[in-house]
Amino acid sequence: MPPSRRCLSRTAKATAVALFCMALLAEAFSLLARMDQNMRQPPDPSDRHETSASQPKNSSATSFTPYTKETDLDVLSKLYKAHDAVLKRRDMNHDAFNEYSNDNDEEEDPIKKQWRTLNFKLVLEPFKHNESFASTPRITYMNGHRGCNENMHGVLSSMRLNFKVMDPRRLIRYGMSRMEATKLIKAGFIKKLCDASDVIIIADTAPDARALLLSLLDKNPKKRCKSNIVVELTNRYDWMVRDRKYYNSMFSQLFANPPKNLFWVANNPFEPVFMNMEVGSVPPKIRLLRALxxxxxxxxxxxxxxxxxxxxxxxxxxxxxxxxxxxxxxxxxxxxxxxxxxxxxxxxxxxxxxxxxxxxxxxxxxxxxxxxxxxxxxxxxxxxxxxxxxxxxxxxxxxxxxxxxxxxxxxxxxxxxxxATAFSILQKERKQLEQVKARGGAKNRISEKMHQQFQPExxxxxxxxxxxxxxxxxxxxxxxxxxxxxxxxxxxxxxxxxxxxxxxxxxxxxxxxxxxxxxRQESLDGWKALFDEMANSAK
Structure with missing residues (x-):
């Protein structure tokens, strides 16, 4: 019989735990296993670092908010709230959009029309500015996470450099789509950002860099961002991205012909491997620089x-x-x-x-x-x-x-x-299983053929x-x-x-x-080497 759930005194608890933990463990697992098992969704990135970030709430409203004298960011925020359902339907139909497509249905989608007319304001905020530090090169940290800001402050303070922060959440939601990235480019926002920055570092969620990365693939070299761009991978490279086919295609092109002004950093060893595995092509040099x-x-x-x-x-x-x-x-x-x-x-x-x-x-x-x-x-x-x-x-x-x-x-x-060959076989097998399940099949395990292919070597x-x-x-x-x-x-x-x-x-x-x-010193040395490399590449 389980003990009473009544709280024990502090001293009694400490004494009793060792006596009945083993007996209770099996019963605890049995009890909790019967509870809701639908627990597969990962947390918001903000939970990783104990901060919070607000996102637009789902809304069934379909009315259009006309353009007023409000700031572009205010208008955009209202549009997202009023048309979140439209955004979801649009993102499900990826084939309707190309990197630089001529959209034919802008009049039917008020958000797309508004994106075309907005003149996005570039807001760069100094982070703990120090008058004794240098303000050149002009460094923009594209990040909305307080912990990352503090970490970068430690990095750049070691080099006596000031920097400014641009919070992506004031501009765009998590998981920037290809259409949104394209519109940011067409609206001139990326040009403003690049013109105002010698170095742009993107952290917390890599999809926030999508418009910058997409600009590097423009057929016209004059339209490409000339700033040094550093993608700092602090979690999955595709966090909350819905159109992964086109997103991964962009990375494949960047890996195949690496721009001289694009650099990569990861704060843990998993991110480079995961990106390589998902994109399907080998990424360029990625520095492992852990948090300070x-x-x-x-x-x-x-x-x-x-x-x-x-x-x-x-x-x-x-x-x-x-x-x-x-x-x-x-x-x-x-x-x-x-x-x-x-x-x-x-x-x-x-x-x-x-x-x-x-x-x-x-x-x-x-x-x-x-x-x-x-x-x-x-x-x-x-x-x-x-x-x-x-x-x-x-x-x-x-x-x-x-x-x-x-x-x-x-x-x-x-x-x-x-x-990698074994992994490829596993992926194919999974796709086959999904097809069987979609047809109503009962197959729910790796096939015997799959086991035989891997054993014993x-x-x-x-x-x-x-x-x-x-x-x-x-x-x-x-x-x-x-x-x-x-x-x-x-x-x-x-x-x-x-x-x-x-x-x-x-x-x-x-x-x-x-x-x-x-x-910490290894990370600081790595960041300094990266800045030296960027300085040399600009010569």
Whole structure:
């Protein structure tokens, strides 16, 4: 029989966890497995870095908002809200649009008509301008994510350079379509942006660079952007893109004939492989430059906490509030059911300085890479992660639906790296399965023929032979000395019961900042080398 759900006292909880965790685990999984399993949608990119971004809401309205004296951005925002359904229908019909098509139905689509008449304003905002820093070259950071802005500020401050920020969300929604990119070019916005910038760096979501990249393919060289363009991949290159056929075609052309003013950066090892796998052609040189973590991180705990008391928090592990939809099974439900004494923090929790007040921080990865992982190591926060095996078990049971999609992509990418031919066979097999399902067939597994083709020389689809962990920094070997792993909730229960003075046996609080200082310097050196290369290419 399960114990009462009544909360136990703090002391009683800590004592009881180790006694009944094993018995409750099976029942917890059984209970939650019966809950809603429709949990395959990835989170908004803003959730990766603990920020929020507003997007137009769906609307069934069909009335047209006429042009007024409002700003172009205000008008465009209203148009998106009033015609979101029109946009969705239009994006489903990709064949109606070419890179530089002569559209015949502009009068029928008020949004397309309005795009043609708008004169987009270029808004560049200085970010923490420093009078002692140089303002040349003119650097524009095309990004709407606060964490990325702070990271780039650390990068450019090391070179004593100022920069300005252009927030794409003030101009366009996530997943810019080909039609939208073309209209930005035709409206003259890209020319304004390029004329005002010597260097343009696009971060957070690569589709925000689509209009810039598309301009580089113009048959008329005079119409191409002359600025140095840096695409900084911080998540999937095709985030929220709907017309992937044309999007990938654009990348294939850029890879085949790389423009001299186009450069690539990734902040984690998965992004280049995923892009190569999806586009189907080899990308040019991509620098791996991880986030700086915290440029002001010190090596000792006392200097970061000062004299502020931890108020008993050092006896507890912490976890950030579960952001999944209510009513769906989630990790927080499991921990609550097991009565594990874990402090649940709000989304805006105060960063690593607040986490240092606790014994450790529990993270169930919901993305391939998150900035707080690097920040926590840089600040010496002991982090607890499920092992790769346990993470897959949790995801498969439906308790952590955000990671499911990326685990599948990680395994695909690992297979692609090991044997591109095997990956190609797998993709063809999947298409055949989809066709069978579309015809009402019951086939729902990899065929026996597929298994026979892979055995014994390569693999038999066993988890051990998918080296996806090397593509995810949470599990890469170089970060392992600064992370604690648990392979079950029973393991986690033992960690909860471990006394604070005996918990951090890896000395993450002291060694983490020292280690990450080296990672930070590698990234700073890489960015400086990139700027030197851009300067030399302009000569």
């Amino acid at each position: 973590g915290n440029v002001n991180a010190h090596s000792f705990l006392d200097s970061r906490l000062g004299n502020d008391t931890t108020a008993g928090k050092e006896y507890f592990l912490s976890i950030i509030q579960d952001l999944e939809d209510t009513g769906k099974p989630k990790i927080g439900d499991v921990l609550s059911y097991l009565c594990m004494p874990v402090a649940t923090l709000p989304k805006k929790y105060g960063g690593p300085t607040e986490l240092l007040r606790y014994k450790g921080f529990i993270e169930f990865p919901y993305q391939v890479s998150v900035m707080k992982f690097y920040e926590n190591i840089a600040n010496g926060v002991p982090q607890l992660l499920p092992t790769p095996r346990f993470l897959k078990q949790i995801a498969a049971a439906g308790h952590h639906h955000y990671i499911i999609k990326w685990l599948e992509s990680l395994e695909d990418a690992a297979l692609f790296l090991k044997n 390569f693999l038999s689809f066993s988890d051990a032979l998918f080296d996806w962990v090397e593509l995810m920094d949470f599990y890469r070997a170089e970060f392992a000395p600064f992370v604690y792993f648990f392979d079950s909730f029973e393991d986690l229960g033992r960690m909860i019961n471990t006394a604070p003075e005996a918990f951090d046996y890896k000395r993450v609080r002291e060694n983490g900042p020292v280690f990450y200082a080296k990672i």
